[in-house]
Amino acid sequence: MEPLRPEDPTAIGGYPLLARIGAGGMGQVYLGLTGAGRHIALKVIREDFDGPQALARFRREVATVERVRSRFAAAMIGAGLEAPPYWLATEYVPGPTLRQTVAEHGPLPPATCMRLLAALAHGLLEIHRQGVQHRDLKPGNVILAPDGPRLIDFGIARGEGQTQITQTGAWNGTPGYVAPEVVREQQPLPASDVFSLAGTIAYAATGRPPFGGGRIEAIIHRTLGGEIDLDGADPRVAELVELCARKDPAERVTPERLLETLRDEAGDGLASDPEYRRRVTGLPPLPASVADAVTAGLVPPDRTTVGGPASGGLLGGRRGPLVAAAAAGVAVVVLGGAFAVRALTGGDGGTGGTGTGTVAATPSASGASGNPAGGGGTPGPGAGGASGDAGSPGAGAGAGAAGGPPPDELLLKQPTDDYQQMSFSENDHQCIPALRPEDSNLQRQMQVSAPRTPHSGDTVDLSVRYKWETPPDYYVAAEVRVPRGAQIGNAVSGAARSKPHLLTGSEWVELTYPTDFEWAGSGGAYPLIEGTWTIVWLHVHANGDAYYIGCDGFTVA
Known part of the structure; x- marks a missing residue:
């Protein structure tokens, strides 16, 4: 990290800046902070790159970042594309680049x-x-990153x-x-x-x-x-x-x-x-606030007044809208790096930024729009209120979730034909037919994980989280469905459900099938057999009412 310079803004898109963390062919990358205290990386196009082709490239970059979901890339937080300075915000996780660690510590062992x-x-x-x-x-x-590598800089993707x-x-x-x-x-x-x-x-x-x-x-x-x-x-x-x-x-x-x-x-x-x-491991801690950044010498003491999201600090702008994407939700990190072959220098092409994050394994096909409405900031607890299918509350994901843990037995509030017929397609990597989630805004930051290559074994690990912020008292459960057309015994329904589990912060809820689905009210967990399995994720309210929030799947070889 480097200290902010006199020409640097105090805030971008309403996010206060804590330091410089890298530079790319088209702009500067800063370490920023959300209102919830989360670190983000903000990339800003240089003013002298404000030409039609540069802006088109940046818009394409934002669209690509928003489009891709991978546990090996960081998630998009927001973007400002209405007026200069144009910016893109992604999750930030500290860690050296491969180039840096090899240069400092030597080659990796076999x-x-x-x-x-x-x-x-x-x-x-x-x-x-x-x-x-x-x-x-x-x-x-x-x-x-501590939990694995991240691909960054999709600027020319x-x-x-x-x-x-x-x-x-x-x-x-x-x-x-x-x-x-x-x-x-x-x-x-x-x-x-x-x-x-x-x-x-x-x-x-x-x-x-x-x-x-x-x-x-x-x-x-x-x-x-x-x-x-x-x-x-x-x-x-x-x-x-x-x-x-x-x-x-x-x-x-x-x-x-x-x-x-x-x-x-x-x-x-x-x-x-x-x-x-x-x-x-053993990386120095990041400043947790602007005051910490001042103490660390990263922010000048006379530049600590930051406007809120409406004022945008020194930039005076508001948080810009996100670019529409082909798929809803999270996407790949874009920090630093080269944008064209003409910007080539020594090494492997520049320092790039040093921000990353953990994201989902695959799209969670739910029919949610890929064009988040409003600003590029982080959705707060209960944000949204998107209309749902019949019986959906439409009052935000946090509605009805307070008051302690729900009962183990769930009452599905969307027993429609589409819900019953929905299944994961290995070819398309989405669930068909698509359903509207309980809260489309919250679903955009949903991350799911399941095997991406044909799986073998007696058990399989599944997980889910919200990558940025989770509403309080938010419980989730999974429904695992056997491959369509499978011949199963009368003792099981073919759709086993887990008990509700509390989502905390951005931590993952991790389940193992069939181990966590073998209980009296599950519906009966069937052994893993060859074919494509479907995972339906549900938000469980305090009274046991369960609403659809996302879908995933895996294939057993």
Whole structure:
């Protein structure tokens, strides 16, 4: 972190600023604070980039961030796009970039490299399934958060249906990590991200740029015709990196295949790796308030007066509306980083920002609008009041939730035909038919987690949380449905429900099926069988009334 400078604003979009945390090709990234005391990263376009193409690129960036859901990226909080200065706010989680930790502590050991490869392959798989390519994966765009890595800086990412902004004769990416087909044809593919993954892991394993240093032209020449530098790397790591670094994109290994190959070698995951934990723990605490930032020398004492959300502090603006997205809810972090090949320098392309966060595994298809109304601030407790299906309260998610824990037995308040027929589609990664959630505003910050690759075993872990703030006394329950068409015994209904569980802050509620569904009032938990299972998440009021809030699913192989 760096102190604020005289030219920096006191607040952006009503969020007070605590420090500078990075700079990218188009703007500055600040550490900010919400009214609830949560840290966020705010990216602001530089005034001299206020041109039609720069603004179009930034709008596309915001749309991409809002579009993607992944546990390997941070969630969008808000954006201001009506008038300069244009800004984007995302969750912030402190942690070094991969580039920083390798530069400071040296290459990662082989086992850690394998786990990092598995985690990043999983992240690419999730964003590719949502129709988005990252297009600038490199060590500087991988944040090592305590609970796992995050992909950051989707500034040049492009989703399906989005217009490409790159001018003729230019290409997006970072030399040494950009794929050959991007340089030759200016046409990135999902497999292009896999090539960038190869360079990223090669750097993690050796501590050296994957295609050497020097002039950009020399790096590109080696990328097109040379071999990736794996000298001294562990043979197994080198083997997998080479599969990712094939010149022909059709010959590269897919993220799905990587995950299958690494299923045993990745073990319990990167967050439990001893070397990884050593590198990401013990970070200095962040200032919890403007006063703390003043004490730490990050904010000048004479610049502590910050206007509220209506005034926007020194910027004098209001919180701008969010850009509409193809999918409702959370999305990927966008901090710092390069925006075009012409902004390339040494290393892996700039320092970028250093903010990240934990987000959902997949979309929670509920039929909620992807265009949040109003400002880009954080929804407060009970925010919303979206109209629901028949029987939905429509009075905000916090309504009726006070007064202690609800009974174990639930009374479903939306027993419609659509609710009964709803099931998760493995092909579309959404639940069909779509339902309106109890509170659309609150649902936009909902995060769910379930296996994203075909699962095997006798149990499966499921989880849910609200990524930013949870209304008080908010209880949730899950209903797990067997695959459609499954032949089950008379002792079970095919839809087992958990008991209600309290959501606290942004903590996850974690359940295990069938263990947490084997109780007298569950409806009967059926053993895991082959097929696509559906998870329906419910908000349970104090009187036991349960309302639909989201849907997810998983496949058993």
